[in-house]
Amino acid sequence: MRISTTIFLTDETITPVRLARELEQRGFAGLYVPEHTHIPVSRETPYPPGGPLPREYGRTLDPLIALGQAAAVTERIALGTGITLVAQHDPIDLAKQIATLDHLSGGRFTLGIGFGWNVEEAADHGVDWRSRRELGRDRVALMRALWADEPTAYEGEFGSVRASHAHPKPVQKPRKRKGAPPLTGPRTLIGGGAGPKLFAHIAEYADGWMPIGGRGLTETVPALREAWEQAGRGPEGPQVVPYAVHPSPGKLAHYRDLGFAEVVLQLPSADEAEVLRTLDAYAQYL
Numbered sequence: 001m002r003i004s005t006t007i008f009l010t011d012e013t014i015t016p017v018r019l020a021r022e023l024e025q026r027g028f029a030g031l032y033v034p035e036h037t038h039i040p041v042s043r044e045t046p047y048p049p050g051g052p053l054p055r056e057y058g059r060t061l062d063p064l065i066a067l068g069q070a071a072a073v074t075e076r077i078a079l080g081t082g083i084t085l086v087a088q089h090d091p092i093d094l095a096k097q098i099a100t101l102d103h104l105s106g107g108r109f110t111l112g113i114g115f116g117w118n119v120e121e122a123a124d125h126g127v128d129w130r131s132r133r134e135l136g137r138d139r140v141a142l143m144r145a146l147w148a149d150e151p152t153a154y155e156g157e158f159g160s161v162r163a164s165h166a167h168p169k170p171v172q173k174p175r176k177r178k179g180a181p182p183l184t185g186p187r188t189l190i191g192g193g194a195g196p197k198l199f200a201h202i203a204e205y206a207d208g209w210m211p212i213g214g215r216g217l218t219e220t221v222p223a224l225r226e227a228w229e230q231a232g233r234g235p236e237g238p239q240v241v242p243y244a245v246h247p248s249p250g251k252l253a254h255y256r257d258l259g260f261a262e263v264v265l266q267l268p269s270a271d272e273a274e275v276l277r278t279l280d281a282y283a284q285y286l
Contacts, residue, residue, distance in 0.1 A: 001255065002262040003285050004030035006082050006244055008269035009066050010059035018272060020070035023077050026279060027286050030078030031070055032112060032243070032264055033063045035085055040120040048117050056269040064097050071105035080110030082210060082243055082264065083191045087115065087135040088125040091159060095143035099170045102186050107171030112210050112243075113140065114191040133201065134158070140188070140205055147184040175207065178232040183207065189241055194220035196227070203231035208239030210264075214251070217242070217258060247285055 005028055009016055016033075023031055039058040047053045067079045079101070086094070102109040115132050116122050122129060138156040145154035147170055151163035174182035189210040192198045202209050202224065209224055211217065221240055228238045242255055244266040255263050265285075267278050 001252070001260060002029035002078075003282070004028060004032060004078060004080075004262060004264045005267050005279075005282075006032040006034070006264050007267040007275070008054075008056035008059075009033050009061045010056050010269060011061070012059060012271070013056075013269055014272040014275045016061070016066040016069040017073050019275060020074045020077065022276060022279060024074045026283060028077065028279070028282075029262065030080060030110075030264070031067070032080040032082035032110070033066055034060060034082055035063045036060050036118070036121065037085075037088060038121060038124070039118065040124065042120055045117065045119045054269070064101055067109070068101055068104070071101065071108065075106075077108070078110060079105055079108050080189075081112045083112040083114035085116050085122075086113045086139045087127050087132045088122060089139065091139040091142045092146065092161060094139070095146040095166070098143070098186060099147060099166075099168050102170040102172060103168035105171075107186075109170075109172075109186045111186045111188045112191055113188065113206075114210075131158075133197070137201060137205060144184045149184075176234070178234070180232075187239075189239065191243065194223070196223075199224045199227040200231075202238060203227045203233055206238075208241060210241050210243045212243050214242030214245050214255065214263070217255075221258060247282065249285075252285055 020031055036057055063081045071079055098111060113136060115136055119129050122132060135158050138158040141156055142154045142159050142161055145152040145161055146166040151165060153163040154161050170185045172186050174184045176182050188206045189208050190202050190206045191210040225237055240260050241262045241264060243264045245263055247265050265282055268274055
């Protein structure tokens with residue numbers, strides 16, 4: 001099982017370059033980073049875990065730029081978002097940024113996508129909260145048209161693009177789907193709480209699920225696999241990557257027994273010294 005990490009990189013933490021080098025030298029498998037473009041100070045939406053919103057939420061670095069720096073100083077570690085708020089982006093611009101990062105990193109990028117929790121942040125991007133999941137689905141479909149080998153047009157509910165020359169292409173090869181066009185572009189994982197709607201979206205247009213914290217997976221993963229089979233997806237099953245995990249030997253053994261190939265451990269949003277101490281503590285799991 002691969003041991004990756006995630007961190008809220010900010011203007012006050014360890015830098016992407018320093019962290020990426022340390023991860024690769026120590027043998028960790030990857031680096032995932034989250035996204036918030038801004039946090040409106042009105043704070044009408046409560047923080048999901050409860051209590052005050054941690055400082056780092058309003059100070060996050062742009063994830064694709066940070067991962068670009070990480071890619072430039074490493075050769076092996078995987079690079080990913082956990083998650084990209086796809087509905088809040090222009091999909092043509094985002095498709096170009098993702099394809100460029102995957103190209104320059106040699107195919108090391110994982111696109112983790114999600115639908116957000118902060119209503120005010122989404123509203124400032126013009127996102128109608130009630131339709132954000134459908135909008136995100138549409139955004140991904142449009143991006144995949146641009147990533148296709150041949151110029152491909154897309155006409156969706158929320159956006160469209162003409163058949164276009166769009167390079168570079170992502171390095172990662174299309175994944176076949178029975179009775180549907182292949183999935184183009186980087187490996188795509190969808191984050192969010194377990195439920196029929198989320199699992200239907202994963203089975204329709206993603207490679208797997210990125211559950212936060214990884215609790216209750218013994219009960220929920222069979223439901224995801226059932227949705228996967230009903231959608232006619234391949235026998236290999238959906239990838240499940242527990243995310244932002246605070247590890248223990250028993251927890252990681254449980255994930256291994258469930259057949260997971262990767263887990264993403266939470267690092268503190270902190271300065272270099274504290275992050276490196278945490279990596280030292282996590283080394284026992286490598």
